[in-house]
Amino acid sequence: MTKKKLKISGQHLTLEQISDFVSNKLSVDISPEVKNNLIRGRRLVEDILTKDKPVYGINTGFGNFAEVQIKPATVNEQSTIFEIDVIIKELRTALFLVGAEKVEQITNAEVRFSNSLKMWE
Numbered sequence: 001m002t003k004k005k006l007k008i009s010g011q012h013l014t015l016e017q018i019s020d021f022v023s024n025k026l027s028v029d030i031s032p033e034v035k036n037n038l039i040r041g042r043r044l045v046e047d048i049l050t051k052d053k054p055v056y057g058i059n060t061g062f063g064n065f066a067e068v069q070i071k072p073a074t075v076n077e078q079s080t081i082f083e084i085d086v087i088i089k090e091l092r093t094a095l096f097l098v099g100a101e102k103v104e105q106i107t108n109a110e111v112r113f114s115n116s117l118k119m120w121e
Contacts, residue, residue, distance in 0.1 A: 005029045010037065019102040022091050 006017050006026040010033065020026045030038075045058055054060045054069050061068045095101070098109035 003027045007031065008034050010034045015104055016102065019104065022088060022103060023095065023101065024092075 003024075004020075004026050006021055006028050008028055008030045010031070017026065021028060048055050048058050054067070056062075056066055059069055060066050091103070094106055095103070098106055100106050100109065
């Protein structure tokens, strides 16, 4: 069975579409215009990251952490793809664990902590 395609055009992406993609119900088709915009944006961010100047939200935190400069989390395209894959798997796991079919349903999930929960420092 062929998956339905989600056309990414830069307009009107809904949470339901994101949920369907994360749930592996949709494949993605990116328009040439969006692809070019992504490439231009990536080049801009890469250029910013080569400089030692803090830029809000790119190499700094947000809000109270705006003055805290952050080192790059990944070093190349392969590791970036790996990190995104990990995030998608974690989201799918969260969906499974709370019995949700859609991302929106996670916000309504009850959270319980047991005595065996260890806080990481």
